[in-house]
Amino acid sequence: MANSAQAKKRIRQNERRRLINKSRVSRIRTFVRKVEEAIASGDKSAAGEALKAAQPEIMRGVTKGVIHKKTASRKVSRLSARVKALA
Template structure:
């Protein structure tokens, strides 16, 4: 248990950061799932639109330190590949 004022403040700050990071991580997952859902329905236009809204969210999470740069690149690449494969199959 934190005894000093400094330690108590760090506990408060860590909890605030944890809450903020959880919310941002959830936002990324939601945007990612929107694209996957659009791909699953087979609607290419909806999938492209969902990807265009997800891409800046994923990129901003890299700047905030929520996602690693390569993780963001991998996720975007996966989404683009799924959209392209859906367009090619149609």
């Protein structure tokens, strides 16, 4: 258990940060899921639109520090390859 005021404040900050990061990761997952659903339905135009919406959201996760840069690049690359393969 935290004894110092500094440690108690750090616990409060960490909890706030955790909730914010959790919502950011959840938002990214939702955008990725929309792309995957569009791919599964076979609709290339819808998949392309969903990918255009998902890309900035994934990269925003990088700038906010919730996912690694290379992880984000890999996700975008694989999604775009799958959308391109629908043709």
